[in-house]
Amino acid sequence: MAGSSGFPRYRPRRLRRTEGLRRLVRETEISAADLILPLFVAPATGVRTPVSSMPGVDQTSVDELLRDAEQAHRLEIPAVLLFGIPESKDELGTEGYAQDGVVQRAVRALKRELPELIVITDVCLCEYTSHGHCGVLQGDTVDNDETLPLLARMAVSHAEAGADIVAPSDMMDGRVGAIRSALDDRGFASVAVLAYSAKYASAFYGPFREAADSTPQFGDRRGYQMDPANAREAMREAQQDLLEGADMLMVKPALPYLDIIARLRAETEYPICAYHVSGEYAMIMAAGERGWIDTDRAMREALTSIKRAGADMIISYYAREFVRR
Ligand code: PBG
Numbered sequence: 001m002a003g004s005s006g007f008p009r010y011r012p013r014r015l016r017r018t019e020g021l022r023r024l025v026r027e028t029e030i031s032a033a034d035l036i037l038p039l040f041v042a043p044a045t046g047v048r049t050p051v052s053s054m055p056g057v058d059q060t061s062v063d064e065l066l067r068d069a070e071q072a073h074r075l076e077i078p079a080v081l082l083f084g085i086p087e088s089k090d091e092l093g094t095e096g097y098a099q100d101g102v103v104q105r106a107v108r109a110l111k112r113e114l115p116e117l118i119v120i121t122d123v124c125l126c127e128y129t130s131h132g133h134c135g136v137l138q139g140d141t142v143d144n145d146e147t148l149p150l151l152a153r154m155a156v157s158h159a160e161a162g163a164d165i166v167a168p169s170d171m172m173d174g175r176v177g178a179i180r181s182a183l184d185d186r187g188f189a190s191v192a193v194l195a196y197s198a199k200y201a202s203a204f205y206g207p208f209r210e211a212a213d214s215t216p217q218f219g220d221r222r223g224y225q226m227d228p229a230n231a232r233e234a235m236r237e238a239q240q241d242l243l244e245g246a247d248m249l250m251v252k253p254a255l256p257y258l259d260i261i262a263r264l265r266a267e268t269e270y271p272i273c274a275y276h277v278s279g280e281y282a283m284i285m286a287a288g289e290r291g292w293i294d295t296d297r298a299m300r301e302a303l304t305s306i307k308r309a310g311a312d313m314i315i316s317y318y319a320r321e322f323v324r325r
Contacts, residue, residue: 028308030300032076035319036120036273040211041065041106042085053207054278055285057317059085062106066113068320075323079118081167081315082106083212086128092136093128097154104161111162120194121158123151123168123179132216134170134224142224144172151175152182159188167194167250171224177244194273195246198234198260201225204253204279211278234260235267242270251311253277255302258309265310274311276302281317296325 004010015025040059042049047061060068069080084103086095095101103121110119125147126134135147147170155166166183168175176195183191201222209215226233238249249268251261252275261274284302288295299318306314316322 028304030303030307030314030322032323033078034307034313035077035322036079036081036313036315037068037072037077037319038081038083038315038317039065039068040083040085041102043087043102051207051211053210053282054317055289056321057211059211062109065106066109069110069114069117072320073114073117075320077319077323079120079165080110081120081122083122084127085213089128089130091130092150093125096125096128097150097157099157099160101157104157107158107161107163118164119162120165120167121163123155123158123166124170125150125154126170126214126216127212131218132214133219134221135172140219142172144174147172148174148178152178155179156182156186156188159183159186159191163191165192165194167196169196169199171196171199171226174244176241176246180245192247193245194248194250195241196252196275197238197241197246197249198251198257198264199225200228200253200257202228202253202256202277202279204256204277206279207282208278228256231260231263235263238264238268242268246270248273250275253280254306254311254314255280258305261306261309261311271312272310273313273315274306274309275315276306276318278317296321
């Protein structure tokens, strides 16, 4: 790295003097186009139930969801990510892949009302199973291979409803390949797969589980989600997902895993998405409510760091608020 002779000839503060100079040399900028807004869709109509641990986030019925999506669209946020809260749950999570399931209905309504808005759907059984695990149980463990066809069915049902991108978050082995094949066989070659490649077994999903009502009834998800201690394993997961046909890779959560984002950025030319998850959002919002932190500045700094680390796009509950300000 060649430079000048150092201080006092070199003074980094020269380029920090005014906002004009700072803007000129700014390396990372986030715009609406980088953001994806997650939304939680519930049955019935006229429903808007606030999620207590996530200020500004609601569970909504399809009619109300359309308003939120419309706002996002007007703010030029290109995409929404849908999670479903089903009417009823069972052992096999059947509402997850029902043609008239809550997410499938929401996708149809969104595609009818806002055809340009990109609709991404979460593909995972945990919101739909009575036990709250991400797949079919065999005794106390989730049976990987029995779960794959159900995930594939779910992805196809989302594609039939009009989803542009399906995002498997279950962490079963082989799910990207199973989903890709099922989509191709059913004539949905143009539906993309956003793989949650490096999804860690994280404490930061706590508030989401309230929002999606998906807390496991026993045990935890460490048998299928990744160990927070592992980085090389994330590279193997990503490589495998690409071999199976993933179009984009995801790292989740974001802030505790910036090293994973940066490393993935260095090792792949594929688009990288980062999920700034519920717990990361809730921490900043809670500290802001207490007056301990400036919410907007902290959120901006967090999102900027995620993009700086190498993410092309960020899933954020703060997306609308970010663009509004
Ligand atoms: C479903 C899923 C989870 C999240 C996204 N998809 C929860 C989990 O794995 O327990 C978490 C998102 C967030 O915390 O914002 N498997």
